[in-house]
Amino acid sequence: MKLELKGVSYIYDPLASKVKKAVDDVSLTIEKGQFVGLVGHTGSGKSTLAQLLNGLVKPTAGQVLLDGQDVHAKGFPLKTLRQRVGLVFQYPEYQLFEENVLKDVCFGPKNLGLPRAEQIEKAKKALRLVGMEENLYDNSPFDLSGGERRRAAIAGVLAMEPDILVLDEPTAGLDPAGRDEILSQIARLCKEEGIGVVLISHSMEDVAAYTERMLVMDHGKLCFDDAPREVFRHVEELESMGLSAPQVTYIVRKLNERGFALPDDLLTVEEAKDAILKAIMK
Amino acid sequence: MIRDITLGQYYDADSVIHKLDPRVKLAFTIIYIVSLYVGNTVWTFLGAAAFLCVVIALTKVPVRFMLRGMKSILVLLIISALFNLFLVSGEPLIQWKFITITKEGVRMAGLMIVRLILLVMGTSLMTLTATPNELTDGLEKSLSFLKIFRIPVHAFGMMMNIALRFIPILIREVQQIMKAQEARGADFESGGLIKKAKAMVPLLIPLFVSAFRRANDLAQAMEARCYHGDEGRTKLHPLKYQKRDLIAYLILLLYLGAMIAQAVLIR
Numbered sequence: 137m138k139l140e141l142k143g144v145s146y147i148y149d150p151l152a153s154k155v156k157k158a159v160d161d162v163s164l165t166i167e168k169g170q171f172v173g174l175v176g177h178t179g180s181g182k183s184t185l186a187q188l189l190n191g192l193v194k195p196t197a198g199q200v201l202l203d204g205q206d207v208h209a210k211g212f213p214l215k216t217l218r219q220r221v222g223l224v225f226q227y228p229e230y231q232l233f234e235e236n237v238l239k240d241v242c243f244g245p246k247n248l249g250l251p252r253a254e255q256i257e258k259a260k261k262a263l264r265l266v267g268m269e270e271n272l273y274d275n276s277p278f279d280l281s282g283g284e285r286r287r288a289a290i291a292g293v294l295a296m297e298p299d300i301l302v303l304d305e306p307t308a309g310l311d312p313a314g315r316d317e318i319l320s321q322i323a324r325l326c327k328e329e330g331i332g333v334v335l336i337s338h339s340m341e342d343v344a345a346y347t348e349r350m351l352v353m354d355h356g357k358l359c360f361d362d363a364p365r366e367v368f369r370h371v372e373e374l375e376s377m378g379l380s381a382p383q384v385t386y387i388v389r390k391l392n393e394r395g396f397a398l399p400d401d402l403l404t405v406e407e408a409k410d411a412i413l414k415a416i417m418k
Numbered sequence: 419m420i421r422d423i424t425l426g427q428y429y430d431a432d433s434v435i436h437k438l439d440p441r442v443k444l445a446f447t448i449i450y451i452v453s454l455y456v457g458n459t460v461w462t463f464l465g466a467a468a469f470l471c472v473v474i475a476l477t478k479v480p481v482r483f484m485l486r487g488m489k490s491i492l493v494l495l496i497i498s499a500l501f502n503l504f505l506v507s508g509e510p511l512i513q514w515k516f517i518t519i520t521k522e523g524v525r526m527a528g529l530m531i532v533r534l535i536l537l538v539m540g541t542s543l544m545t546l547t548a549t550p551n552e553l554t555d556g557l558e559k560s561l562s563f564l565k566i567f568r569i570p571v572h573a574f575g576m577m578m579n580i581a582l583r584f585i586p587i588l589i590r591e592v593q594q595i596m597k598a599q600e601a602r603g604a605d606f607e608s609g610g611l612i613k614k615a616k617a618m619v620p621l622l623i624p625l626f627v628s629a630f631r632r633a634n635d636l637a638q639a640m641e642a643r644c645y646h647g648d649e650g651r652t653k654l655h656p657l658k659y660q661k662r663d664l665i666a667y668l669i670l671l672l673y674l675g676a677m678i679a680q681a682v683l684i685r
Contacts, residue, residue: 192597215605218600225597230598230627231624247603247604247605
């Protein structure tokens with residue numbers, strides 16, 4: 137299972153006087169089991185890129201290839217692409233509509249034309265994966281708390297059993313506890329179920345802590361595609377794109393300016409803590 | 419498709435017309451509609467078209483932009499033209515089986531098309547050159563005499579304002595929800611009427627939920643800023659007539675006078 141973008145560009149309104157490329161000549165490959173972070177300033181084209189990945193928008197130029205097949209070629213079943221590449225939008229809880237949680241999660245499998253028993257089986261599995269308690273299955277989605285609703289909505293996409301899951305800021309508007317819970321569940325999905333994950337995020341800390349590969353978008357162009365540790369070495373370039381490095385990186389820099397000799401590629405609080413302790417003990 | 423509707427869309431430009439008081443634009447719209455119905459001769463429409471061309475040129479709105487709005491009334495144009503073409507009685511021009519096309523029919527169909535095009539273009543000028551805010555302000559002020567009859571003019575104005583403001587927001591919301599459900603394999607396009615109607619449920623319920631949520635948020639935000647309706651409310655930009663507004667009124671009256679005169683004189 138491999139999803140490939142080849143020289144993909146997307147223009148919102150080709151007739152507009154000022155043509156603005158939302159996505160500009162992007163090529164990349166995403167494979168099963170990878171945890172990829174996608175960052176960029178507001179309006180850098182992240183969300184459009186996410187929609188390109190599962191065929192919701194058609195590229196103006198270039199190709200989207202699923203296992204080598206052009207998904208916009210005539211006769212390619214787009215439903216297959218949507219099933220294999222799940223997309224969770226920003227604030228996905230606003231798309232809930234059924235009378236109870238279980239039914240809503242069944243919506244995806246139902247659209248795939250699966251028999252009733254299988255729909256329920258997949259929905260229950262998805263709800264378990266996101267850690268939803270069983271006594272909430274019969275509740276109206278509108279009675280749930282914000283975090284629970286978010287998880288129900290993510291389950292709605294997971295129930296289609298995608299090979300790659302694209303999440304557009306899944307933690308926006310959640311409290312810190314809810315945020316950590318959702319992120320660690322996503323990380324577990326990636327590890328245990330072998331799902332490829334593309335996480336769009338504004339939090340450099342989250343990207344540093346969870347992802348193994350990091351994509352940076354700026355003005356529609358893909359500027360970096362590397363391990364977070366490598367990308368965060370380019371602090372100045374990131375800052376010129378309106379981004380930043382994890383806060384820990386800045387602390388380590390300041391400490392080094394004042395005479396410490398810490399490694400310059402520390403990303404998480406844990407790593408920094410260990411390094412600083414080691415330096416002090418010496 | 420939604421993007422093609424220029425009716426009710428504001429086009430930002432720095433023109434004499436844009437600067438006019440919204441009440442003048444309301445008056446223009448009414449006078450223009452009236453002027454299209456004072457006569458039925460070619461001269462009436464030539465006069466109206468000439469006047470409209472001058473005004474459009476003054477607004478600096480690109481003609482291409484105006485014509486895009488015409489697309490949405492194309493069906494209406496064709497239907498009304500066909501009705502006139504086949505149903506108006508008079509001197510027969512072409513006769514084939516039960517279909518008769520009369521000379522008067524052709525003339526009426528032609529005039530009808532011209533009238534409708536002028537009508538839509540003329541009235542869309544109002545929304546193209548005045549923001550919804552300005553328009554409701556103007557309407558509220560022009561109709562404020564109705565307050566004597568205890569009609570809550572301000573409340574109606576505010577309602578209209580909010581409704582207009584929410585149209586683009588809800589359009590965006592519909593597109594967003596549609597995409598989200600499509601990502602879950604929903605299909606809004608294929609199938610018969612019943613299947614299509616059923617497919618709307620996953621779109622409409624979230625839309626209503628979000629509309630209510632937005633309405634609630636807005637009400638709270640308004641109350642948090644002590645909004646309490648009309649009484650004692652002052653305006654940041656109160657409507658005040660300038661010299662150019664008076665000139666515009668004069669020109670409008672002259673235009674209407676000329677149109678009526680030519681309708682009476684040329685028969």
